[in-house]
Amino acid sequence: MSPRPGFVLETDRATPPTLFWHGEGWRLERLPPGSRIVYPPEPMEAVADPDEAVRQALAHPLGDSEPLADLLRPGMRLTIAFDDVSLPLPPMRPPDVRQRVIEAVLELAAAAGVDDVVLMAALSLHRRMTEAELRHALGHRVYEAFAPHGLLLQHDAEDPDGLVHLGCTDAGEDVEINKRAATSDLIVYVNINLVAMDGGHKSVATGLASYRSLRHHHNVRTLQHSRSLMDEHRSELHTSNWRMGRHIAASGIKVFQIETTLNTDTFPSQFAFLQRREWEWSGRDRATYLATSASLARTPARLARSIFHSIRSPHALTSVQAGEVEAVHARTLEHVHRQHVVPVEGQTDILTMGLPYICPYNVNSIMNPVLVMCLGLGYFFNLYRGKPLVRAGGVVIMSHPTPWEFHPVHHPSYIDFFDQVLAETTDPLEIEAKFEESFATDPWYVHLYRTSYAYHGVHPFYMWYWGAHALQHLGAVIVVGGDVAAVRRMGFKPASTLRDALEMAADVVGPDPSVTHIHAPPLLLADVE
Amino acid sequence: MNRLLRRAVQPGFPWTAPQWPPSLPRPLPPSSLGAGYDTEWARREPVRVARAVLMDSVARGAVKVLASPRVSGLDRIAGLEAPAIFAANHASHVDTPLLLTALPARFRHRSAVAAAADYFFDRRWKAALWAFAINAIPVERARVTRRSIGQAVGLLNEGWSLLIYPEGGRSPDGWAQAFRGGAAYLSVHTGLPVVPVHVEGTHRILPRQGRRIRPGHTRVTFGAPIRAHQGEDTRAFASRIETAVAVLADEGATDWWAARRRAAQGTTPRLTGPRAGSWRRAWELEDRSPGRRAQERPGSWAL
Numbered sequence: 001m002s003p004r005p006g007f008v009l010e011t012d013r014a015t016p017p018t019l020f021w022h023g024e025g026w027r028l029e030r031l032p033p034g035s036r037i038v039y040p041p042e043p044m045e046a047v048a049d050p051d052e053a054v055r056q057a058l059a060h061p062l063g064d065s066e067p068l069a070d071l072l073r074p075g076m077r078l079t080i081a082f083d084d085v086s087l088p089l090p091p092m093r094p095p096d097v098r099q100r101v102i103e104a105v106l107e108l109a110a111a112a113g114v115d116d117v118v119l120m121a122a123l124s125l126h127r128r129m130t131e132a133e134l135r136h137a138l139g140h141r142v143y144e145a146f147a148p149h150g151l152l153l154q155h156d157a158e159d160p161d162g163l164v165h166l167g168c169t170d171a172g173e174d175v176e177i178n179k180r181a182a183t184s185d186l187i188v189y190v191n192i193n194l195v196a197m198d199g200g201h202k203s204v205a206t207g208l209a210s211y212r213s214l215r216h217h218h219n220v221r222t223l224q225h226s227r228s229l230m231d232e233h234r235s236e237l238h239t240s241n242w243r244m245g246r247h248i249a250a251s252g253i254k255v256f257q258i259e260t261t262l263n264t265d266t267f268p269s270q271f272a273f274l275q276r277r278e279w280e281w282s283g284r285d286r287a288t289y290l291a292t293s294a295s296l297a298r299t300p301a302r303l304a305r306s307i308f309h310s311i312r313s314p315h316a317l318t319s320v321q322a323g324e325v326e327a328v329h330a331r332t333l334e335h336v337h338r339q340h341v342v343p344v345e346g347q348t349d350i351l352t353m354g355l356p357y358i359c360p361y362n363v364n365s366i367m368n369p370v371l372v373m374c375l376g377l378g379y380f381f382n383l384y385r386g387k388p389l390v391r392a393g394g395v396v397i398m399s400h401p402t403p404w405e406f407h408p409v410h411h412p413s414y415i416d417f418f419d420q421v422l423a424e425t426t427d428p429l430e431i432e433a434k435f436e437e438s439f440a441t442d443p444w445y446v447h448l449y450r451t452s453y454a455y456h457g458v459h460p461f462y463m464w465y466w467g468a469h470a471l472q473h474l475g476a477v478i479v480v481g482g483d484v485a486a487v488r489r490m491g492f493k494p495a496s497t498l499r500d501a502l503e504m505a506a507d508v509v510g511p512d513p514s515v516t517h518i519h520a521p522p523l524l525l526a527d528v529e
Numbered sequence: 530m531n532r533l534l535r536r537a538v539q540p541g542f543p544w545t546a547p548q549w550p551p552s553l554p555r556p557l558p559p560s561s562l563g564a565g566y567d568t569e570w571a572r573r574e575p576v577r578v579a580r581a582v583l584m585d586s587v588a589r590g591a592v593k594v595l596a597s598p599r600v601s602g603l604d605r606i607a608g609l610e611a612p613a614i615f616a617a618n619h620a621s622h623v624d625t626p627l628l629l630t631a632l633p634a635r636f637r638h639r640s641a642v643a644a645a646a647d648y649f650f651d652r653r654w655k656a657a658l659w660a661f662a663i664n665a666i667p668v669e670r671a672r673v674t675r676r677s678i679g680q681a682v683g684l685l686n687e688g689w690s691l692l693i694y695p696e697g698g699r700s701p702d703g704w705a706q707a708f709r710g711g712a713a714y715l716s717v718h719t720g721l722p723v724v725p726v727h728v729e730g731t732h733r734i735l736p737r738q739g740r741r742i743r744p745g746h747t748r749v750t751f752g753a754p755i756r757a758h759q760g761e762d763t764r765a766f767a768s769r770i771e772t773a774v775a776v777l778a779d780e781g782a783t784d785w786w787a788a789r790r791r792a793a794q795g796t797t798p799r800l801t802g803p804r805a806g807s808w809r810r811a812w813e814l815e816d817r818s819p820g821r822r823a824q825e826r827p828g829s830w831a832l
Binding site for chain 2: 010011012014015016017028071278279280281285286289290506
């Protein structure tokens, strides 16, 4: 049976309660009758033979690119860059799609006699990946063949000797990327397109760039004009990245892009109920829900977190395409849209969302309050094309425990950002003007980013900017079940129950408001007419 | 502890199976059950006689004891020729025997009841039981299918009246749900009138999640037959049927004149109840209880 498309359910009083993620747990909430619930499409069917699909993609590239085998020759410098730990979410069951693709690329490189090969994690300003994470993404074979010889690198955006400035775009944007990549005869970029935002020129222009370059598009103005981040044709972030990508190509740097798409089979069978529509829950699903809810309520937060972060997703490959960046990305988007798009008629006064335990920046880590904001207002809010799901002046209600807790190794600058910056202001423009520079250039944060496993000093600012469009658009943000002090620190309103939150929201949007809930994850993309 | 106790007494989802949203199609077993169940045998002469005996003896007596019905508005359908489509609000399994026994004999013994294919016809024994007892015909509530509509239209054309619940299922809390287009569609396609009917009080006798029958008072109010206007579409007609039932509900809760005035002003209370929290809805519903009114109105016992 082919997967069923996503759809919008209008609730009535007989509709069973709806699943809301709530950090390391979930809740069943009853929405007012007449509310809409946007359900994602079911996971698409996987390609039957993923390894063969990869080989075919490399042999039959899109755009004006030659087959990869023809681009490889002895004596050349080859850099294989790949997406970091932020994709996919949750991490997928081995073998990871990066391992499949990189092994196929290396097979061809070996056959062509290419000796100078370096693998590079395209970290941008993210934290470095641990050995376990690299092994998971690349597989033991690849890791052990490259890491011991220093040929498995992680992009360092603060290495003064490891970057090269390629000049400026027509719009005056600095283009500065990794030197090893820039001086290679060929960059093969191995991407995972989990959502429409990923991939394209963003892969190299962001993944291998420096702060000097990133600041041209990771800023408040650009992100306020990215409507949405999932719609590259209406996203300033993408426009800027595309300018940079074309500049990189014009500088003589050749990129062979390999993009993969995954289906939304997000959770293993033990948690099958999480991606099933509530009225289709079997007796087993209900029993699992009750048992897991009861156990999680009695589980210490740290243990619950480690249990959730050990989840390996059964994501399956739905397409792989390779060749010239823009031609590849156009095909990739078709596949992403086929998996994610749900038509939705009209906007809503109140948008509700249950936020899960994970976002791209807390894999094997803690979902701190800034990341909660980023996931809700940066990602979930932006899961639209056309118009935002919620009207201007509307309210977003997020459900998440929002603990005032930070990972001291991964997110050191977040701690100071939360304590010092947000205590003074939550206005993105003011934050950018007054504080960004000092955090971005702080030698201690730079040191931790380069040598430890810390996100860059400026990263919490980017997370805050990610929600800048939402902050500008919304009348209020309410967090259900969150740490009251942490929620207030971010300028949001705390509520203990969804019902309270809806009442509070009605004070902002007026009585008898329309309510829409995004039933995610699994992810979706609302096509709002 | 209280929560546990409440759950034990009144378990809801996920302790019990969820209800399928009525607006969504439900995959039915690929068999002769569901909408595919053939009820033709239930309208043969011997079965009809057996059903009439059952209806006029057992069902009538049981309804009288359990539901103490007060039936009004029969004068409005006194001159109406069969067949007709009776469209009522739906709060309980008691509604069907109550309405069938309240109907005048010319309708009662030649009526079919539109019943949810996914609920009443999902097991062979259930399908046979309901086809025999109330002459139920399977109707898919999630979508209009050629088969179930064709069967209903065929019966109406053969002179059978039809009792249909346009809400598509029983109310979860006693207040009605929005009416769907089934009754209106059948009326438009057959040219037959729709008789709006309001039933009050059955929710307290056997609510949707209830497992025990509690005898109580009920009220059945028949309205004047209505037909679709020239060019009126199904949706608009369905809305008019809902309004007609709401006026009958208002008439039962107040009086005919007050209800008519409110209807003329467009201020008839919504059939779906106030947009308020669950306790306020329950509170207001209690005010409309036929039993309560009978107790509170001096002299009403003597009528």
